Amino acid sequence: MTQFVGTHFGKLDRKGRISVPAPFRAELESADTSHLVFRISHQHPCIEARSRAVFQKMLDSILALEHFSEERETLEAGLIADSTMLRLDGEGRLVLPESMVEDVKLSENVAFLGKGDRFEIWDADTARTHVAEAKARVREKRLTLAATPLHTTPRAMP
Numbered sequence: 001m002t003q004f005v006g007t008h009f010g011k012l013d014r015k016g017r018i019s020v021p022a023p024f025r026a027e028l029e030s031a032d033t034s035h036l037v038f039r040i041s042h043q044h045p046c047i048e049a050r051s052r053a054v055f056q057k058m059l060d061s062i063l064a065l066e067h068f069s070e071e072r073e074t075l076e077a078g079l080i081a082d083s084t085m086l087r088l089d090g091e092g093r094l095v096l097p098e099s100m101v102e103d104v105k106l107s108e109n110v111a112f113l114g115k116g117d118r119f120e121i122w123d124a125d126t127a128r129t130h131v132a133e134a135k136a137r138v139r140e141k142r143l144t145l146a147a148t149p150l151h152t153t154p155r156a157m158p
Contacts (some may be wrong), residue, residue, distance in 0.1 A: 002027050002051050004114035007131065008126055011111050016096045016155070021112050024119055025092040038100065039083040044130065045104045046113075046120040047096065052085070054117045 008021035020028075028034060028051065037055040041048050049143075050058070059080065065072035086094045104123070111127035113120045122130065137143075 001032050001118060002054065002118040004111070004116060006114045007127070008112045008114075010110050010112065012096070012101065012106055012108055016101050017093055018096060018110065018121070019091070019093045020126060022092070024038070024112065024114070034088045035085055036088070036094075037083050037085050039079065039152055040100055040103050041120065042078065044120070044122075045126060046122040047100050047104055047106075048118050048120050050118045055083070062141065 004024055004027055008023065010019055011016050028036070031053065032049055033051050033053070036049045037054050038047055038049050038050060040046075062072060062075045062080065065075070082095055082138075082147065084100070086096075088094050104121075105126075106121070107123050108145070109120045109124035111124045113122060113127055126152060
């Protein structure tokens, strides 16, 4: 499972080429993949990138829904049909589809936000604002996470 962390900045050239940050490339190498699935976020003005394995988990959830149900059809059209699979070249670069670049209004300066099992590509200035606002909400709401045990040992039977 990939673990994308941190914020990294880069450039988008006029042809839509970007270089995926070295820490993210290393994570993909450790997962033995160079294929990523890209889609425009339905929540934020950014492009989401997931490994094929993580995207497959999303697909499995959708495919578990009833055939021909409204929910399944909506998710298939809204999440799968608008996705694109791209492969990094030997130097960790790829070309983003022009329609995605235009839709999220990426400028020359982009930010890669690590979000655990995925990373997002944002316009750099918009990303800085997004992260600052999220940090402020975390502090304001004093958000916490439930502790989960790293491992459990079986209890002995009496």
